[in-house]
Amino acid sequence: MKNQWIVFLFGRVTVKVTGRGIERFLNVLTRNGILIWNVKRHGANTITFKIKLQDAMKIRHFARKSECRISFLRRSGMPFLLKRMFKNSGFLIGAGMFLVIVFLLSNVIWGIEIKGAKPATEYQIRQELDKMGVKIGKLQFFVDNEEGIQRKLTNNIGALTWVGVELKGTTYHLQVVEKNEPKKQKKLSPRNLVAKKKAIIVRMDIDDGQKKVDVNDFVEPGQLLVSGEIGQEGQKPRLVAAKGEVWGEIWYKSHVELPMKTTFSVYNGKEKRKYSLLFGKLEIPVWGFGKHGFKDYKTEINIHKLHFLKWELPISYVDRTIRESREAVRTYTVKEAEESAIEEARKEIKKKIDEEAIIKDEKILHRDIKNGKVILDIHFKIIENIAVGQPITKEIHE
């Protein structure tokens, strides 16, 4: 029997037969292996039926011998559908173009929003973004990904402490934290000043409050320095917010080890870029074929997700930068090693203390060279503001 779909694929024709001896003609056709279906009679000497497109030519040959006349009425099926599609190919091209345009527009940067920055910084950020190529109207897959933008912005703009870059749809949202945000002058509640570290007091500048310790006193952490309770003796004390700076000398000890010989890997400037498309897990290279031939190298991978309207497609555009690296050896003399070890120790200390603290003195307590390493124990004398506010609560007061 015939298969409906295969017949559809190869095309079918409706045939109209008129004349005498139609039944005989049908018998001839069936005996010659022509598949006939949907035979219908219309009136006394007309019938219609369907045959396969391949049989349409053979049927003429049999018709000539019979007393009937045949004509073809309707053509349907794949071959005719295709023919029509080619005729109306404009529509098809239009539909394709539409999809392509929507796809491209979905991957264009349509906005950059910067939050939390002062106008000056915002301007700077916008210029920096322009330099990187992050502009309104650019395609997303030709710019760095979020982490890259984030890194470059933090590196290149000094005024930024941190910037969060997030791509939401077609808009980049930048959340900025600036280094010197204007301090809010808040109304202080009554408080005492207490020591935050163990120190010897060297200087006291007190604006408000009752001094409880003196210069050259040794204080423990948490000890009361300036009291917020003021007033004449015997009278009911008044509560104020104690204000002022208490500078104490603090001793720090730090231990530094620094190898005299260090190996680094540095880039020598040679690089190769490769581009590919990622379909799920299947990666198809698009540009940049061949081996890079580098012995030591690092690969930086940048994956751009492609979007269609608001949906993320399972296709990504990947660009790889392979940089050749070279090993570099840095060798210090003992003196140089010592100097940089001290420098390192200073940096280490500075991280622990306030910005306005001063290093008053540093002394090397112990120096050793072991296994190609310089080992130093350094003693730092630091003058730092040790006062820290502690609110006076009812419980403490009573």
Place this chain on the structure above:
Amino acid sequence: MAKNWVGRVRSWMAKNMDLPQDVMMDLPRITMIGQIHVYIENHRGLLTFTDKELRLLLKQGQLLIKGKSFVIKTILPEEILLEGKIDQVTYINDDKPGGEK
């Protein structure tokens, strides 16, 4: 006489060897699905086809099917599938020519 003898052997074989009669004796096999379909195997050609009548040639005699709005769904050299509303199926024998019509 000889033909009759062959016929008798065939009938005997069909009866005693459990073989289907239509294969052994070249008879048509007619399958009907309610009133709407008739499926006839082993016919010998189309004689008449209108939307109310279908006449088929058999090895012996003819088969006449009457009804309404007939459409031949498929026709093959020895098979035919008819669709429509079937009212009657009649055999017409050779020895009574034109008995039914």
